[in-house]
Amino acid sequence: MSKKVTDIIEELVSPILEELQLELVDVEYVKEGKDWFVRVYIDSSVGIDIEQCGTVSERLSEKLDDLDPIPHLYFLEVSSPGAERPLKKPKDFEKAIGKQVYIKMYEPIEGEKQFEGVLTSFVEGLVTITYLVKTRKKVITIPYEKVASARLAVTFH
Structure with missing residues (x-):
């Protein structure tokens, strides 16, 4: 199969979501145990x-049955996606400005591979986070291409 399964699913579900005025956050195709x-x-x-999830599931299921891309x-x-939704695309980062985020990098920056703090800006491919080290505020700017994964972070005060 030349296209990835997740890409095919994204193509199938996008018109459904557009019609229902919903947003696609992520698609996963994973094996867990034997399933x-x-x-x-x-x-x-x-x-x-739950009704919206059910509607999308039914309509996507019909399209998957017709195309049968999974053997x-x-x-x-x-x-x-829940409270700790993933940040995958640049628009996700833009929407998350001012919110608490958790970011993991492919390689360390200033000796660290993960940061949790407030996303203060996302401009021209640069992610800026304000975070605490003990009681001192620090600011770090991370190139978007060095972000391995990112999500919103729930904090309890």
Whole structure:
């Protein structure tokens, strides 16, 4: 198969989400134990409810049955990304400005490979975070291409 399964699923689900005015957050195609899972994470500016997940699941399932891009049995799950939603695309970072984030890098910057703090800006491919070291505020700017993974971080005060 020349296209990745996640790309095919993204192509199939995008028109459904557009029609329902929902946003695609992420698509996963993973094996856990002996089972395969297709996970589609969706969201909107006002959140997601179980009925919306069910509608997307039913409509995507029909398209997957028609195209049959996956050669074995799998479980399809459609859900909200949750409070600690991943930040995958530049627009995700732009939406997260002012929020608490957790970022892991491919390689260390200033001796660290992970940072948690407030995302203060995302400009021209640079992610800027303000974080605490003990009681002192520090600011770090990370090139977007060096970010291995990022997500919103829930903090309890």
